[in-house]
Amino acid sequence: MAYSDKVVDHYNNPRNVGSFSKDTLGVGTGLVGAPECGDVMKLQIKVNLETGVIEDAKFKTFGCGSAIASSSLATEWLKGKTVDEAAKIKNTDIVNELKLPPVKIHCSVLAEDAIKAALADYKDKHGSEATTAASK
Amino acid sequence: MSLKFPIFMDAQSTTPCDPRVVEAMLPYFTEKFGHPASRNHPFGWEAEGAVDAGRGRLAKVIGARDPKELVFTSGGTESINLALKGVAEMYREKGNHIVTTVIEQRASLDVCKRLERQGFEVTAVPVQPDGLIDVDEIRRALTDKTILISVMFANNEIGTIQDIAAIGKLAKEKGIIFHTDATQAVGKIPIDVEAMGIDLLSSTAHLIYGPKGVGALYVRRKGPRVRIAPQMDGGGHERGMRSGTLPVPLIVGFGRAAEICGESMAEDNARIARMRDRLQDMILSSVDEAFLNGRPDRRLAGNLNISFAYVEGESVLMGLNRETALSSGSACTSSTLEPSYVIAALGASAELAHSSIRFSLHRFNTDEEVEYVGQRTIEVIKRLRDMSPLYELAKEGVDLKTIKWKAE
Numbered sequence: 052m053a054y055s056d057k058v059v060d061h062y063n064n065p066r067n068v069g070s071f072s073k074d075t076l077g078v079g080t081g082l083v084g085a086p087e088c089g090d091v092m093k094l095q096i097k098v099n100l101e102t103g104v105i106e107d108a109k110f111k112t113f114g115c116g117s118a119i120a121s122s123s124l125a126t127e128w129l130k131g132k133t134v135d136e137a138a139k140i141k142n143t144d145i146v147n148e149l150k151l152p153p154v155k156i157h158c159s160v161l162a163e164d165a166i167k168a169a170l171a172d173y174k175d176k177h178g179s180e181a182t183t184a185a186s187k
Numbered sequence: 188m189s190l191k192f193p194i195f196m197d198a199q200s201t202t203p204c205d206p207r208v209v210e211a212m213l214p215y216f217t218e219k220f221g222h223p224a225s226r227n228h229p230f231g232w233e234a235e236g237a238v239d240a241g242r243g244r245l246a247k248v249i250g251a252r253d254p255k256e257l258v259f260t261s262g263g264t265e266s267i268n269l270a271l272k273g274v275a276e277m278y279r280e281k282g283n284h285i286v287t288t289v290i291e292q293r294a295s296l297d298v299c300k301r302l303e304r305q306g307f308e309v310t311a312v313p314v315q316p317d318g319l320i321d322v323d324e325i326r327r328a329l330t331d332k333t334i335l336i337s338v339m340f341a342n343n344e345i346g347t348i349q350d351i352a353a354i355g356k357l358a359k360e361k362g363i364i365f366h367t368d369a370t371q372a373v374g375k376i377p378i379d380v381e382a383m384g385i386d387l388l389s390s391t392a393h394l395i396y397g398p399k400g401v402g403a404l405y406v407r408r409k410g411p412r413v414r415i416a417p418q419m420d421g422g423g424h425e426r427g428m429r430s431g432t433l434p435v436p437l438i439v440g441f442g443r444a445a446e447i448c449g450e451s452m453a454e455d456n457a458r459i460a461r462m463r464d465r466l467q468d469m470i471l472s473s474v475d476e477a478f479l480n481g482r483p484d485r486r487l488a489g490n491l492n493i494s495f496a497y498v499e500g501e502s503v504l505m506g507l508n509r510e511t512a513l514s515s516g517s518a519c520t521s522s523t524l525e526p527s528y529v530i531a532a533l534g535a536s537a538e539l540a541h542s543s544i545r546f547s548l549h550r551f552n553t554d555e556e557v558e559y560v561g562q563r564t565i566e567v568i569k570r571l572r573d574m575s576p577l578y579e580l581a582k583e584g585v586d587l588k589t590i591k592w593k594a595e
Contacts, residue, residue, distance in 0.1 A: 059505075084593075086536075086541075089526060090499070091577055114502065116505040119574065
């Protein structure tokens with residue numbers, strides 16, 4: 052199977068690989084997938100508690116090239132978005148951008164799950180501060 | 188010597204034709220184009236002679252007493268289909284039970300599934316963690332309804348060579364027909380269908396530096412005489428077992444390829460195994476948590492199968508595939524998204540089954556290629572581990588089994 056140029060580019064030059072300490076203020080972590088399924092994504096966001104804007108995002112992924120590309124792309128898109136805007140990213144957006152074939156759609160689904168999990172973790176940890184920031 | 192890219196180390200999927208094979212084949216496309224079943228003119232006689240010579244060469248490399256015991260087919264898949272379905276149909280009155288193994292190639296597994304739907308019972312015996320089939324497991328699986336034992340000679344993923352002679356002996360003792368899928372073994376290791384008690388043997392040309400599109404099924408004629416129901420009706424070629432005009436150039440090529448393999452087997456194997464061992468040492472000495480699959484001392488010379496923990500097989504191939512052709516047990520590139528069933532059957536975790544890479548070397552690989560592929564593999568594994576959440580967790584001392592994974 053030939054990969055699209057964008058998948059190859061993200062695989063060869065993944066954006067934002069790495070980790071934040073989970074306990075850092077403003078960090079939300081999502082860990083989704085399962086080793087036995089051949090895909091695990093860890094996606095982290097670092098939110099400015101004052102503005103609610105995602106200032107940085109990082110990922111680490113165990114999976115095929117399309118899984119790596121989907122999570123790499125997700126971190127690019129997350130940066131600069133507010134938490135509410137980030138929640139609107141859909142797996143189909145990732146499919147379209149990376150031109151994923153049908154057998155790789157699950158990679159984009161996993162990336163969307165990772166975004167949702169990171170946002171949920173952020174809200175769990177920072178719910179009160181976030182509300183404060185939004186009401187200012 | 189400068190490297191030529193891409194480097195091919197996927198010789199258990201196919202091999203390049205040896206130039207000597209191509210040379211032998213060429214006249215049979217043009218001036219020697221006759222139909223071997225044309226009995227009444229020189230074109231036919233010439234073609235028949237060429238087919239007989241090819242048959243004789245192949246017979247020699249598997250130790251068949253009589254070249255007539257070989258039936259030409261279109262390849263390994265057809266040979267396996269003919270053997271399994273042919274026996275099942277012919278001996279149905281006698282019994283409906285077939286014993287095979289869980290590590291057979293897809294063609295065998297799929298034929299067995301079809302036969303099950305037709306009312307046959309199939310027992311697939313498990314494999315030991317080292318890749319070897321325990322002959323006693325086969326013995327225990329036999330019933331008074333068993334008509335066929337089918338076990339592959341050497342595995343396509345891990346290269347493990349089974350104790351075929353012991354299984355042949357068991358089959359003789361019980362009076363059960365024994366088929367072996369020897370597509371990965373013919374021409375690579377010494378085979379003697381007489382000494383090993385093999386009744387049916389499937390082979391293919393393209394894995395031994397011959398052309399694609401031709402294979403053969405050895406069908407024993409004496410002690411016992413094995414009968415198979417034809418699966419292709421027509422002109423009654425190949426003693427009625429497989430109708431269809433014989434592809435003379437391909438048969439000539441198959442014969443020549445088998446002949447060359449027979450002549451250079453010891454030399455080829457020594458050289459290929461030395462390169463394989465170098466590749467294995469390079470990788471295993473530089474990469475932690477890399478696990479060799481299959482029993483090292485009973486392995487095809489060119490085979491090296493390693494599971495790299497914490498990285499997924501397809502992503503490894505993607506890092507290498509511009510310059511090196513390898514293969515992964517993880518069939519993510521097909522539409523199945525399944526981990527390797529062979530590696531999984533060895534008892535490895537599903538994660539390791541997703542992480543297996545097969546290097547399969549061949550006659551034309553060079554030491555320089557081995558150095559290059561070894562080095563690049565090490566680099567790619569390191570890069571992927573740096574972006575693997577599993578590697579990070581493992582390095583933090585987290586036992587991955589304690590995590591509650593949420594599968595999508």
